[in-house]
Amino acid sequence: MKETNQHIILKTENLSIGYKTKKEETTIATNINIALKKGELIGLVGGNGIGKSTLLRTLTQVQPKLSGALYLNEKPLEDYANMDLAKAMSLVLTETIASKNLSVFELVALGRQPYTNWVGNLSEEDISEVNRAITQTNIENLKHKKCFELSDGQLQKVMIARALAQDTDLIILDEPTTHLDMYHKVYILKLLQKLVKETGKTILFSSHEIDLAIQLCDTMIVMTKTEVTSDSPCHLIQQGTFNTLFPEDLITFDATTGSFRVKK
Amino acid sequence: MSETNTYKGSFILLILTLVVCFFANISLGSVSIPLKEIFNSLVGASSNASWQYIIVDYRLPKAVTAILVGSGLGISGLLMQTLFRNPLAGPFVLGITSGASLGVALVILGGGLFGGIFASLLISKWTIVIAASLGSFLVLLAVLIVSSRVKDTMAILIIGLMFGSITSAVVSVLSYFSSAEQLQQYIFWGFGSLGNLSWNEVFIFFVIYCFGILLSILAIKGLNTLLLGENYAKSLGLNIKRSRIIIILATSLLAGTITAFTGPIAFIGLAVPHLTRQIFNTSNHKILLPAVFLFGAIVMLICDSIAQLPTSDYTLPINAITSLIGAPVVIWLLVRKRKMVF
16 A cells, blocks of 8 residues: 555545535535546546536645545645645646747746746756657647647647646646547547656546547546546446446447447 | 847847937927037036036936836836736726826815815925825725735726726816816826926936836746736746735836826827837747837837927927827737737
């Protein structure tokens, strides 16, 4: 037990998530026990409104947890100062960036902010980290373009490069494949898989591409109304977890192909 | 660094332009003074005592004021546009000018209304400066308290506008009860004026201005991070609230002092950052901040030179000139480039 613990980057114990206002507490999910291991690609799936975003926001300390415990590298998440958290966890969000007048290089270089001096000058090391992130995501040809010139797929690669440049053990992506065509959905997820293998980082992403996630992820977290399960895609299929994901009136899960079928 | 080097040529050109504009500004005025005498006056060796006086005690402080006002307003406009991610933001969205206007209105117009204490006060230049400073300071204080409580930066923008509405409403009520003479005095303050400052006043102006600029420089890294949006900025370890307060404080110091000493000067704060972004085509504040400083100073010096209507006895209100000259330039730039860089 002790040995496996060392490889765990992020761990939750009986975590409850939801919203708290002065008057009431809205619980979205309870009893969440997940552990993200080092060097794994983890997919988070679940229907609309089931609480994927709330879970990600809680894991990234954008909103406070309701109860339970949350450890990042065995240290409680709430003990992290902003700057330490920035060096341990980087994000790719669904929101568009405020200024698209930045060049690709400048945007990726902003990932180095936690390491740069008070005015944000890049050191030799920062520049080589930025270039490495650009190479790893295959965007060398875009390096000097402005962000408003990029397609959605290209911009997503740039945002991933920015997260890589931040040099953290854990990268969390919120629905990185939305707005992308079939080819680019696969491209982005394959890229994440490649990055996990090459860099040994842990990458967690939420997605609606369940069949792709089944094929590519090491571990999947499945959120349903009743519980949050986390296991390898194979085990989850055997246990029939995916059958409980959606109401059964329209689609069913086909265990042999690992994909959903429309009911005829 | 390489990114700064590519702009080196442009910066040298801008600095030269600034120097030329500075001397042009000093040499132009209602009294024409030969160029040689201008230089003599500057080093204190002019044969004509009144020329010497005009140059050293009138035109020189006015030119220095123009540089401080132009650069200060430009930089505070830049800070506001980045903080609020809104191209329409300017130094005055926080209600700072409205606060200053209210202070001045209370002194000039309120005299009749409140009688007694106010009427007995001599409405000197310092009274107005102090009233404007107090007015903008109180609004700043309100904005700071609010901004430490609200989570959403956009809410601060709306709250600033609301403060503006409240103060202008109070000014309207005061105007209604004022005499024509008082109204005229108030309106003249609203025209803005660079030329009424003595060296003493310029010095105090400069000291506060330096604090504002210093804070702006400290904010550069945060401003660049904010280009990604607040959530990304937070994930990069930026303390959003602290950056927000530094930015608001810098803007208030700059815009507040400028309004207090020279009256509300329109347009520069909104237009100069756009002008700079169009020409330098970057969003990096390490480049933008010094560039906006230079552009702001140059534009203000040019506007002031034109407002003087050289060789004539008239001086046009500076507030009108900044918009008359500046707005077409920005329109032309946007139409020519067909694309808004922000």
